Amino acid sequence: MKRIAIAAVAALGLGLGALPAQAQPAGGNACQFPTTPPPPSGDAGAFATYAWQMFIALNWTPQVGDRGVPDCTKPLGGSTSGTVWQTYKTVDEIFLPNAQNPGPWNSSLTATLFKQTAKASTAVQTSAMGTVMQPVGGWLIDQAGNPTYYEIAANRVSYDYIVANGFYNANTVNAARNIAFPEGATEIKASWRILTALDDTSRYLTLAATVETFDANGKPNGTKAATLGLVGLHIIVKAKGYPQWIWSTFEQVDNVTPAPNGKASYSDPNAKPSDVNQSPCQVGVLPCTPKPGKTFQTPDPLTRVTAIPSAVAAINQQIQAQYGSTFVKYYELVATQHPADPGDPGNPLGTPTPNLLANVTMESYLQPTSSCMACHSTAVSGPSRYKSDFSFLFIHAQAPKSGH
Numbered sequence: 001m002k003r004i005a006i007a008a009v010a011a012l013g014l015g016l017g018a019l020p021a022q023a024q025p026a027g028g029n030a031c032q033f034p035t036t037p038p039p040p041s042g043d044a045g046a047f048a049t050y051a052w053q054m055f056i057a058l059n060w061t062p063q064v065g066d067r068g069v070p071d072c073t074k075p076l077g078g079s080t081s082g083t084v085w086q087t088y089k090t091v092d093e094i095f096l097p098n099a100q101n102p103g104p105w106n107s108s109l110t111a112t113l114f115k116q117t118a119k120a121s122t123a124v125q126t127s128a129m130g131t132v133m134q135p136v137g138g139w140l141i142d143q144a145g146n147p148t149y150y151e152i153a154a155n156r157v158s159y160d161y162i163v164a165n166g167f168y169n170a171n172t173v174n175a176a177r178n179i180a181f182p183e184g185a186t187e188i189k190a191s192w193r194i195l196t197a198l199d200d201t202s203r204y205l206t207l208a209a210t211v212e213t214f215d216a217n218g219k220p221n222g223t224k225a226a227t228l229g230l231v232g233l234h235i236i237v238k239a240k241g242y243p244q245w246i247w248s249t250f251e252q253v254d255n256v257t258p259a260p261n262g263k264a265s266y267s268d269p270n271a272k273p274s275d276v277n278q279s280p281c282q283v284g285v286l287p288c289t290p291k292p293g294k295t296f297q298t299p300d301p302l303t304r305v306t307a308i309p310s311a312v313a314a315i316n317q318q319i320q321a322q323y324g325s326t327f328v329k330y331y332e333l334v335a336t337q338h339p340a341d342p343g344d345p346g347n348p349l350g351t352p353t354p355n356l357l358a359n360v361t362m363e364s365y366l367q368p369t370s371s372c373m374a375c376h377s378t379a380v381s382g383p384s385r386y387k388s389d390f391s392f393l394f395i396h397a398q399a400p401k402s403g404h
Contacts, residue, residue, distance in 0.1 A: 029072065030053075030056050030057065030060075030076075031056075031057055031060045031070040031071075031072040031076070032057055032070065032072070033053075033054060033057040033058070033186075034050060034053040034054060034057070035184075035240070036240070037050055037239040037240065037241070037242060037246060037338075038050055040241075040242075040338065040339065040340050040341065040342055041340070042338075043311065044309050044311040044312055044335070044336075044354075045311040045312070045314070045315060047246070047248075047336040047338055048311065048312045048315040048316075048333055048335075048336060049315055050246075050248075050336065051235065051248035051250075051333050051336045052315060052319050052333060054235050054237065054248065055233070055235065055248075055250055055328075055331070055333070056076060056319075056323075056328070057070060057084065058083060058084050058085040058188070058235065059076060059077075059083045059084065059085065059205065059327075059328065060072075060074075060076050060083065060084050061074040061075070061076065061077070061083070061084075062082060062083065062084045062086070062087045065106065066106060067087040067088070067089075067105060067106050067109070067156070068084060068087055068088055068105075068155055068156050069084070070084050076323070076326055076328070077326045077327065077328075082207075083205070085153065085188045085190075085233075086153075086207075087109065088153035088154055088155050088156075088159075088186075088188055089102070089105070089153060089154055089156075089159045090112065090151055090152065090153045091151075091152045091153070091154075091393065091396040092112065093107070094154065094159060094162060094168055094393070094396070095168055095393075095396040095397050095398055096168065096398065097398055098398065098399075098400050098401050099168060099169035099170060099171070099397070099398050099399055099400040100168075101163070101168065102159075102163060102168055105156050105159055105160065111209075111210065112151075112209070112210075113210050113211070113212060113223065114149040114151070114192065114209050114210065114211040114212065114228070115149075115211070115212035115220070116149060116150045116151065117138070117139040117140075117147045117148065117149060117150070117212075117214070117218070138218070138279065138280065138281045138287070138288030139218060139280065139281075139288060139296065139300075140191075140266070140300050140302075140361060140364050141280070141296065141297065141298060141299050141300045142193050142194075142265050142266055142299060143263065143264065143265060143266060143267075143268060143299045143301070144193075144194070144196050144198070144265075144299075145297045145298075145299060146193060146194040146196075147194075147214065147296065148191050148192065148193050148231065148361055149191070149192045149193075149211060149228065150189065150190065150191050150192075150362075151189070151190050151192075152187065152188070152189050152190075152393070152396075153187070153188045153190075154185070154186065154187050154188070154393065155184075155185065155186040155187075155188075157181070157182055157183075157184040157185045157186065158181060158185040158186060158187060158393075161181055161182055161185065162393070167179070167394060167397065168397060169397060169398075169399070169400065170382065170394075170397040170398055170399040171399050171400065172397075173381050173382055173388075173394045173397045174381060174382030174383055174384055175384065176381045176384070176386060176388075177381075177384065177386045178386075179381055179386070179387070179388045179389050179391075179394070180389050181238050181389050181391065182238070183238055183239070183240050184237075184238065184239075185237070185238040186235070186236065186237045186238070187234075187236040187237075187391065187393065188233065188234065188235060188236075189232075189233070189234035189236070189362065190230060190232065190233050190234075191230070191231050191232035191233075191359070191361040191362055192207065192209075192228035192229065192230055192231060193228065193229055193231050193265060193361075194211065194226045194227070194228060194229075195226075195227045195228065195229045198261060198263065199229065199259075200259065200260070200261070201227065201229065202327070203229075203252070203253075203254065203259065203327070203330040204229030204230055204231075204252060204327060204330065205229070205230040205327045205331075206227055206228065206229050206230075207227070207228045207229075207230070208225070208227055208228075209225070209226055209227075209228050210223050210224070210225055210226075211223065211224060211225075211226045211228070214296050215296065216290075216295035216296055216297065217289070217290060217295070217296060218287070218288060218289075218290070218296040229252065230252060230331075231251065231252045231255055231265060231361045232249065232250065232251050232252070232255075232359045232360075232361035232362050233249070233250045233251075233331075234247070234248070234249050234359065234362065234372070235247075235248045235249070235250070236248075236372075236390075238389075241342060241343075242338060242339060242342050242350075243339075243342060243343075243350075244338075244339040244342055244348075244349060244350040244352075244373055244377075244390065245373070245376075245390050246336065246337075246338045247336065247337040247338070247357060247372040247373060248333065248335075248336040248337075249333070249334045249335070249336075249357060249358075249359040249362070249372075250331050250332065250333050250334065250359075251331065251332055251334055251359055251360065251361065252265070252330055252331055253330050253331065253332050254330070255267075255302075255360055255361060256302055256303055256304050256360055266299075266300070266301065266302040266360060266361070267301055267302055267303055268299065268301040271301035275300075275301055276301050276302065276303055277301075277302055277303060277305065277364065277365055277367060278300070278365060279300075279365045280294050280298060280300050300364070302360050302364055303360075304360055304367070305358065305367035305368050306356055306358065306367065308332065308333075308334055308335065309335060309354075312333055312334070312335055312336075313332075315333065316332045316333055320332070334357070334358070334359060335354060335357055336357075337352055337353065337354060337357040337371070337372055337373055338352075338353055339351055339352060339353070339373065340352075340353040348377070349373060349374065349377055350373075352371055352372075352373040352374060355371060356368075356369070356370055356371055357370060357371060357372050357373075358370035373390070376390040376391065376392065377390060379391055379392045379394075381394055382394070
């Protein structure tokens, strides 16, 4: 089913103003996605500013009937019509059963069922380096005992490339030797948690959704309506001059730091050290099977392994103050990873900078070694093992019916 863009956005207030001068996109229009990234030699602050430009533009009010386009006549959070990135095409819209052509970009938005409880499917988890990737071993349960839900979406540049080349068909993908997204291709990965009566919804970008429910062993057993709050957002863009893409990740500020109610969404100061940042799944067992003494309702306590760099934290504070009457106030950039040597043919990975990057809600159990660029460099187009341009999207491609 297709996702819905009619999000139940928290009360956001009025009077947004513009981004601070150093955080302005070219032309000073905060609603527009930036087209000029910093040079490879740029410092953490420069890339933090660029990341926030993307975050603000992607969370702008979208045009009605024109997916992926901001309505610059309205302020950020100026309506209940969701955000620009929520109108991107999800993997469920791109990769249809029996390799059907997914059709035009501006198809209607309809409700989606949130059912993915790991950032990547089992196929993705086991494809890269032969090991489970994220969350390593499977799901992530918050401190309220509810699962974290994930979704993946792509912008029009990515979508048009996939459709034009027939890469929504697994057979075509498996035969491909030259997958190379054009400049401007963008992928979004989002993580959501169920908000309860104890949560302050004004601290989140929220979404009224239908979610799949699960038994104690993680097996689906029904659905229910829920209000979801965004807890993590990866923004991945193939920017001009960066063939290895640029990777930014944001989190909701209460993920591992206590909110005003004294509770954090994923951390527990009383947790046993041996339980912190540990997969709930038995090693080597797929699909995920809970470790003895754990169930699908057992919270998985987390901490942040790598601190947010001071230069990034300073930009965060500035943006949070500027957008203090909106949900943006309650989000923070963790860091942006980019290739420092993007054009060196002898260095295909381009020297990821910083070396590590992790979102606690997405790379929950591999934070000490997590590198978005290093992981995605292993992405391949099926059994052919040809590189798929740092994208795991094609793992979701389906084959046509036998004989078609």
